[in-house]
Amino acid sequence: MPSPSYDSWINGLPQWHGLTRISPERAYAHAEDQYDAQYGVSAAEPEEGQGLVRLLQREQVDVTGPALEIGCGTGRLTYGLAHYYPGSDFLITDPSPTFLRITASQFPAGPVGPAQLQFALLNADDLGKLPPEMFSLIAMRSTLHHILQVDEFIAACARTLRPGGALAMGAEPLESGYVLMAAVAQSILPTLKSAGVTINPAWETQLTNFTDTVKFYCRRDLVKVAAEDKHLFTIHDLSDLGHRHGLRLQYFPNATYADFAPDGTPEFESFSVFFLTYLKYCMQFDEELLKHIRRHMQPQLKFIDECHRSHAGPAITGVFLFHKAGAAA
Numbered sequence: 472m473p474s475p476s477y478d479s480w481i482n483g484l485p486q487w488h489g490l491t492r493i494s495p496e497r498a499y500a501h502a503e504d505q506y507d508a509q510y511g512v513s514a515a516e517p518e519e520g521q522g523l524v525r526l527l528q529r530e531q532v533d534v535t536g537p538a539l540e541i542g543c544g545t546g547r548l549t550y551g552l553a554h555y556y557p558g559s560d561f562l563i564t565d566p567s568p569t570f571l572r573i574t575a576s577q578f579p580a581g582p583v584g585p586a587q588l589q590f591a592l593l594n595a596d597d598l599g600k601l602p603p604e605m606f607s608l609i610a611m612r613s614t615l616h617h618i619l620q621v622d623e624f625i626a627a628c629a630r631t632l633r634p635g636g637a638l639a640m641g642a643e644p645l646e647s648g649y650v651l652m653a654a655v656a657q658s659i660l661p662t663l664k665s666a667g668v669t670i671n672p673a674w675e676t677q678l679t680n681f682t683d684t685v686k687f688y689c690r691r692d693l694v695k696v697a698a699e700d701k702h703l704f705t706i707h708d709l710s711d712l713g714h715r716h717g718l719r720l721q722y723f724p725n726a727t728y729a730d731f732a733p734d735g736t737p738e739f740e741s742f743s744v745f746f747l748t749y750l751k752y753c754m755q756f757d758e759e760l761l762k763h764i765r766r767h768m769q770p771q772l773k774f775i776d777e778c779h780r781s782h783a784g785p786a787i788t789g790v791f792l793f794h795k796a797g798a799a800a
Contacts (some may be wrong), residue, residue, distance in 0.1 A: 474602040477537045477560055481589055484562055490571055491591035493600055497566040503573060507545050510752050522637055522731035523610060524648035530721065530730070530792065533635035534558055536607030538586065541595050542577075542614035546574030548641070548728065554584040561586035564593035569579020581635040596620060598627035607633050613642040613730070616688070616702045619695065622712060629716035635797035641728050641790050642756055646689055646703040648787025653685035653747050655690050655771060659764055660795060666767045667721045670762075674760045681754050709791055718793035742779065743772035 475483075485492045499506070527534050537560035542551045549563055551746050565571050571590050578588065595618045609628050628638045636685075656678055663670060688703045689692065695701040710720040723730075725745075748763065749757040779785065 472606055475499045477605060480605070481560075481562065481591075481603060484591070486711060487592065488568065488589075489705065490568060493564070493591050494566060494569045494594035494597040496592050497594060499567045499570060503545070503567055503569040505732050506570075509755065512545070512547060515550035516729075516770070517545045517551035517554055518549045518729035518732040518734075519612065519641075520553065520728070520730040521555045521733075522549070523552065523677060524555040524557070525643075525733070526728070526731040526790070527608065527637060527639070527713075528636060530637075532617075532633075532637040532792075532794065533607050533633065533797070536560075536633050536636065537562060537605065538608040538610060539564065539601075539606045539631075541593065541598070542611055542617065543574045544570050544613070549574050549610040550577055551732075552610060553588055556584065556586045558586055559588070560761065561581075562589050563605075565592045566592060566594040568592060569640060571652065595624055598624060598631065601627070601631040603630050604633045605631050607636040609636075609638045611640045611797075613658055614713065615640055615643050616700055616704070618702060621702065622715075624710045625718070625793075626716045629718050629795060632718075632795045634795055636740075636795050638793040639790070640793075643789055644688065644790060645786045645788060646705050648742075648745075648785050649685050649703050650689060651742075651785055652749065652787070653682045653777070655746065655768070655775075656682055656750075658771065662767050662771075663763055666763075668763055669765070671757070671760070674757060677754065681750070681756075682763050685700070686753075693717050713793045716796055721792040721794065723790040723792070724786050725788060728790060741776045742785060742787070743776050746772065 481491065491586055524534070534557050536558055537551065538556050539560055539562045540549055540552065541564055543563050543565045552771070553561060563571070563574060565574070571592070574591050594613070598748065609632060615621065634637060645719065659678055660670065687698070713720045747761060750764070751761055775785070
């Protein structure tokens with residue numbers, strides 16, 4: 472049976488409080504309206520979406536069909552994609568109605584780019600509900616590690632992609648880099664104590680929470696249904712997953728989508744910058760502790776940075792572009 476047109480499919484879906492409903496609504500585990508503040512993001516900027524579109528065009532991905540964003544959050548990727556995606560339709564999804572409304576508030580009435588915008592409730596685990604070969608692009612930013620059944624999700628993405636389309640993922644955590652960050656963190660307290668620093672008990676709690684969190688993400692023998700963040704990945708795992716479902720992986724080490732924008736400035740400068748930024752914003756470390764880490768852990772951080780003066784590394788994150796082969800001639 473042929474797949475329905477995008478218009479007939481989207482217009483046939485039920486509505487819920489002004490949103491298209493593919494999945495039941497589900498709130499994020501933390502306060503949505505405080506999300507950007509925690510991660511040091513002040514406002515949506517076009518560079519993320521613009522950079523992704525330029526990368527897709529450079530790599531000759533077919534971007535003529537509809538685009539789908541999974542897990543839009545507060546719209547950091549959405550804003551630029553809405554302005555620059557050249558296809559006719561852009562479906563913006565998240566399981567949280569609050570996130571969808573925060574993202575929708577960034578756009579004035581009327582069109583902002585070539586694509587028609589629609590907003591829908593969608594849990595990534597329900598991607599199998601989407602018609603086959605519907606989308607030219609499935610885009611995500613910092614989303615895959617929230618998804619429980621990753622293999623089934625990649626299979627569903629491959630199914631709903633058009634030939635010649637792509638699945639783009641950015642800001643996903645890689646096992647090698649996160650384990651290295653946790654290993655460095657293990658030596659922080661001994662180093663500070665040997666330097667004569669008086670240790671605040673709260674610092675011990677923060678460091679233990681960080682290292683335990685990395686261990687939880689890394690382990691694959693635990694039940695992670697109730698956890699908001701679930702996984703760390705290896706490049707080999709992701710490549711193998713893509714290959715299993717007919718997708719070819721192209722990996723850009725430690726890059727962000729914004730790096731591919733015309734005036735893109737790489738966010739990832741070095742291991743030490745990423746490490747300290749992660750501790751400050753993602754783990755919300757005490758500023759006094761961060762000051763001591765910068766001072767007393769400088770030799771260890773400098774060593775890792777010096778090992779990667781001429782190439783990107785160690786691999787902590789990056790852009791992952793999964794290509795679906797085009798239709799046979």
